[in-house]
Every structure is written in C-alpha cells, then in structure tokens.
Amino acid sequence: SQQGEEDPQALSIQEGENATMNCSYKTSINNLQWYRQNSGRGLVHLILIRSNEREKHSGRLRVTLDTSKKSSSLLITASRAADTASYFCATAYAGGTSYGKLTFGQGTILTVHP
Amino acid sequence: NAGVTQTPKFQVLKTGQSMTLQCAQDMNHEYMSWYRQDPGMGLRLIHYSVGAGITDQGEVPNGYNVSRSTTEDFPLRLLSAAPSQTSVYFCASSNNAGYTFGSGTRLTVV
Numbered sequence: 131s132q133q134g135e136e137d138p139q140a141l142s143i144q145e146g147e148n149a150t151m152n153c154s155y156k157t158s159i160n161n162l163q164w165y166r167q168n169s170g171r172g173l174v175h176l177i178l179i180r181s182n183e184r185e186k187h188s189g190r191l192r193v194t195l196d197t198s199k200k201s202s203s204l205l206i207t208a209s210r211a212a213d214t215a216s217y218f219c220a221t222a223y224a225g226g227t228s229y230g231k232l233t234f235g236q237g238t239i240l241t242v243h244p
Numbered sequence: 245n246a247g248v249t250q251t252p253k254f255q256v257l258k259t260g261q262s263m264t265l266q267c268a269q270d271m272n273h274e275y276m277s278w279y280r281q282d283p284g285m286g287l288r289l290i291h292y293s294v295g296a297g298i299t300d301q302g303e304v305p306n307g308y309n310v311s312r313s314t315t316e317d318f319p320l321r322l323l324s325a326a327p328s329q330t331s332v333y334f335c336a337s338s339n340n341a342g343y344t345f346g347s348g349t350r351l352t353v354v
Contacts, residue, residue: 163342172248172334173287175342218286220343231302232277232343236286 134162134219134235142241149206151238153219154199160222162195163232164204167216176204176217209242216240246270250335250346257325257353265320265349267335275338276318277302278310280331281348287334293318325353 137152153162161180165173179186179195179202186193192205206213216239220232251266269276277292279302289302291310299310307329309321318337322329330353336343 165342172345172347173336173343175344178342231289231292231300233289233303234279234287236284
C-alpha cells in the first residue's frame with residue numbers, strides 16, 4: 131500500500147488565494163518531498179524536507195513537517211493560474227536507502243481560477 | 245543537458261508480447277526508479293536501483309524485470325504483456341536530492 135495519503139483530493143481556488151495541501155504517512159521517514167505534475171507531463175520536484183527539519187521555504191512554497199503526527203503540509207501563497215496541476219507528496223523510508231526508494235501519495239488536484 | 249530520456253513515448257502491444265522501455269540519464273545520478281501511474285492510483289514503484297549492478301523490487305514488480313549495467317541506463321522489460329499493464333510509465337533519477345523525471349511512456353496492451 132502507498133505510504134502517503136493526501137488531503138484534499140481536489141482543491142479549487144481563485145487566483146491570489148493561498149492553497150494548502152496535506153500529506154500523512156505511516157512509517158518513519160528520512161525525508162519527504164513534494165512534486166508537481168501538469169496534465170500529461172512528468173513530475174517536477176518542488177522541495178525536499180528532511181526528518182530533522184520542521185519548516186522549509188522556496189519562493190511561494192512553504193512546507194512543514196510534523197514527525198510526531200507523521201504529517202506534512204504544502205502551502206502555495208498568492209496562487210496563480212499557472213499553479214494548476216496535481217501535487218504529490220513522496221516519502222523516503224527511514225529503514226531503507228534514503229533516496230533510492232520513494233513512495234508517492236495519490237495526489238491533490240489543484241485548480242486555480244483566473 | 246537532456247536530463248532523463250524515455251523511449252518510446254507511446255506504444256501499443258498485444259497481450260503476450262514482450263518489450264523494453266528505455267531510460268537514460270546524463271546527470272551521473274546514482275539512484276534510478278521506474279514508476280507506473282494509473283488513474284486514481286498515484287505513482288507506484290515498480291523497481292529501483294541505487295547504483296550500477298544493484299536493483300531491488302518496489303511495490304508492484306510482478307511482470308517486470310530491470311537491470312542496471314551502467315550508471316546511465318535503466319531499462320524496464322515487460323516479459324509477457326497483459327492488459328493490466330496498460331499505464332503510463334515514468335523513469336526517474338536522483339543523486340541525494342529530489343528526483344528528476346522523464347516525460348513518460350504511455351503503454352496500451354490490447
């Protein structure tokens with residue numbers, strides 16, 4: 131079964147609003163990563179947060195990690211129509227080769243209306 | 245810098261046929277993986293490799309073989325295609341950071 135579960139499954143907002151997506155996982159991890167996928171395309175890596183980090187920023191992206199709750203959130207601030215995509219979290223197990231084996235959640239479909 | 249190159253982009257197979265999906269990366273990445281993506285299922289790991297000569301199974305390995313004879317190449321072999329293997333296949337590589345994905349192979353088995 132997949133490690134990560136994302137919530138919500140779909141999110142629809144207006145341009146300029148913030149979008150928050152959540153990810154929960156089941157086992158101890160070395161790191162958690164977020165990816166974006168535009169329709170019909172490959173995935174693009176957005177940000178990686180390690181298990182000893184609590185928050186990370188990259189441009190309009192803010193990721194938090196709570197290892198005690200086994201959860202992470204991705205916040206996109208001041209969203210744009212171009213942010214419309216599917217967003218996936220992926221986890222690297224603590225017991226395995228850190229970066230060799232990633233397990234993905236089912237994703238959140240974000241739609242940003244102009 | 246081409247990144248991760250997958251070929252072919254599209255393929256139609258008949259049940260029982262075999263084929264190899266090619267994946268090559270030019271970034272000298274140690275880690276390479278194959279995923280399949282089905283509607284509503286996210287990405288599921290088929291096989292992965294942590295270096296040349298080392299491979300391991302992922303979540304859904306049955307019906308697929310891999311080998312890693314060089315750092316650059318990580319082909320995925322379908323032994324005897326089945327309709328259940330109709331999917332979009334992604335190859336990805338990494339070097340202790342986020343993964344770089346190829347553009348995918350859309351496979352239909354009829």
